[in-house]
Each structure stands twice: as C-alpha cells, then as structure tokens.
Amino acid sequence: xMQKKAxxxxxxxxxxxxxxxxxxxxxxxTMSNHKWALLAWASAELDQSAALVHLxxxxxxxxxxxxxxxxxxxxxxxxxxxxxxxxxxxxxxxxYASFIAPAILFGLIDEVHxxxxxxxxTPGLSSDLLDETRAKEYRHHNIDDLLRTTAxxxxxxxxxxxxxxxxxxxxxxxxGPEYHERIRSxxxxxxxxxxxxxxxxxxxxxxxxxxxxxxxxxxxxxLAGELFNEIVPIVR
Numbered sequence: 194x195m196q197k198k199a200x201x202x203x204x205x206x207x208x209x210x211x212x213x214x215x216x217x218x219x220x221x222x223t224m225s226n227h228k229w230a231l232l233a234w235a236s237a238e239l240d241q242s243a244a245l246v247h248l249x250x251x252x253x254x255x256x257x258x259x260x261x262x263x264x265x266x267x268x269x270x271x272x273x274x275x276x277x278x279x280x281x282x283x284x285x286x287x288x289y290a291s292f293i294a295p296a297i298l299f300g301l302i303d304e305v306h307x308x309x310x311x312x313x314x315t316p317g318l319s320s321d322l323l324d325e326t327r328a329k330e331y332r333h334h335n336i337d338d339l340l341r342t343t344a345x346x347x348x349x350x351x352x353x354x355x356x357x358x359x360x361x362x363x364x365x366x367x368x369g370p371e372y373h374e375r376i377r378s379x380x381x382x383x384x385x386x387x388x389x390x391x392x393x394x395x396x397x398x399x400x401x402x403x404x405x406x407x408x409x410x411x412x413x414x415x416l417a418g419e420l421f422n423e424i425v426p427i428v429r
Contacts (some may be wrong), residue, residue, distance in 0.1 A: 212281055220392045223425060227253065227396035228280055230353055231292040234301050235276055237392045239349050242303035245293065246343055246386065248336075249355040249396075251311045254318040256294035257286035267295055289398075294318065297328045302351065305330045308339050310358065336382060343386055352383075352390035354428065356420045357398040373423065380427050387428055395428060397421045 214229035216222050222233040227249075234243070247253065258267055263286045270276050280287045287295060296302045297318075307317060307330065317330050333339035343350065359376050380387075387393060397417060 217425075217429065221429060222392070222394045223397070223421075224394065225397045227289045227355055227398065228287050228292045230394040230396065231287060231296055232273070232277055232280055233392055233394050234296055234351055235299065236273055239301070239391055241348060242300055243349040243351050243391060244304040244306060244343065244346050245296070245302045245351045245353060246306045246308075246339065246390075247293065247353045248308050248358050248383075249311075249353070250309065250357040250360055251290060251355070252307060252309050252314065252316050253290045253293055253355075254316070255288075255291040256319050256322050257288070257291040258295055258298060264298075267298060289396075294322055297322060297326050303328045304346075304348070306339055306343055307332045308336055308358075336379065340382060340386060349391040350386065350389055352387050352393045352428075353396075354394070354424070355396040355398050356417070356424055359420060359424075376420070376424070377427060380424065393428060395421075395425060 213226070214222065214224035214232070216233070216236075220233070220237050222229070224230065224233075234245075258264055266279065266285070270279065279285050280292075293302070293305065297305075303326070305318065305328065309316070309332075317332055318328070322328070323330060331339075331342060333342070359379075
C-alpha cells in the first residue's frame with residue numbers, strides 16, 4: 194500500500210495537470226485536461242455559433258448538464274471568471290469527456306464534426322441534446338471526408354485536437370521515424386483547416402492510460418510529452 198506522502202504527491206501532480214492550460218497566442222490554446230477547451234471557446238467571444246472540428250481518440254460526447262441543478266449552474270454563469278472556476282472545480286460537471294455539451298448549450302457551437310477512433314462506447318452526442326438545441330453532428334470515418342465537408346463551411350471553425358488520436362495502439366501505430374512522419378503528414382493535410390480556424394485547442398491527455406507505447410496498456414508519459422512538443426509547433 195502506498196504511504197500517505199506518496200499518495201499526496203500523486204494527487205498533487207494530478208491536480209496540477211488538471212489545472213494546466215495556456216493561451217500561447219491569441220486564440221491558440223494548449224492544455225493537459227481537455228475540459229479547458231470550453232474556456233478557450235468562450236474566451237474568443239465569437240459573434241455567431243461555430244462549427245467544432247473534434248479530432249480525438251475519444252468522442253467526449255457526455256452531457257453532464259441533464260439535471261435541473263446543473264442546468265441552473267450553467268445558466269447562472271455571468272463571466273469568464275465564473276466559467277473558469279466551474280471548470281477548475283473537480284466536483285462540478287465539466288470534465289475531460291463532457292466539455293462539448295455545455296458549449297452547445299451555451300450556443301457557442303451549433304455543429305460538430307467528429308473524427309474519432311474510439312469504438313467501445315456510444316459515438317457522438319446524445320440525441321436528446323441534439324433535439325433540444327437543434328445542433329448537428331457529423332461522424333467522419335476518415336480525415337479526407339472531414340476536410341472535404343468542412344472546406345464548404347462559412348461559419349467560424351474551432352479546431353480541437355487531442356494528441357491521443359496518435360496513440361500507438363491506433364491505426365497510426367508504426368515504429369520509429371515512420372510513426373512521426375505519419376503524424377506530420379496527417380497534420381499537413383489539416384493545414385488549411387487550421388489556418389481558417391477561429392480558435393485552435395490542443396490537449397495533452399494526461400490520464401494514466403490515454404497514451405500507449407508499443408501496444409502496451411500503460412501510459413507513456415515520455416511519449417506523451419514528446420508528441421505534444423512535436424505537434425504544437427506544427428499546428429502553431
């Protein structure tokens with residue numbers, strides 16, 4: 194059993210990662226916990242609802258604002274500072290898999306384009322959320338289809354990338370330099386979309402199992418940091 198000091202140290206690291214987010218330049222954000230994308234989108238103060246392009250291993254389509262109490266909390270938010278406080282509080286309903294739904298409920302987003310590889314959960318957003326808000330979702334099975342569709346958009350675009358999309362246990366799995374070249378090629382395809390985006394968000398996915406190395410099931414912190422440091426300059 195871990196001693197209390199060791200447990201406290203682990204918890205401090207988790208909490209620090211959970212809070213880590215940064216606007217590197219205007220409307221270009223990086224974060225450890227993906228939930229901070231909600232703050233980035235709200236901070237942009239766009240004059241119309243945007244289309245979200247969500248590139249991720251996970252769908253992140255959970256709606257934790259179904260109950261009257263949580264809806265009331267959301268409706269009562271009066272400033273970005275209050276939104277920041279809600280996101281920072283681990284006991285309140287915005288987390289790494291539930292940050293898209295409140296953006297739709299806020300009216301920040303009315304269209305979502307998913308390119309996600311997760312196949313062990315219900316894909317996309319809930320039908321009741323889509324029915325209530327009249328938002329639209331599109332699930333793309335390959336990046337070329339997503340790029341063709343989003344090239345026609347005239348509304349603002351939010352480009353949202355989680356680096357666990359490039360998990361080595363996914364179709365991106367390759368050894369050595371070929372792995373990195375495949376990532377660079379993928380991002381190169383997205384370059385026009387990135388240039389058009391009103392907001393760009395990149396998440397590091399600091400969980401204990403999102404980034405896997407060589408097909409193993411444990412999180413590889415070194416690989417996660419390596420990918421993050423490689424990807425951010427390319428997208429930026």
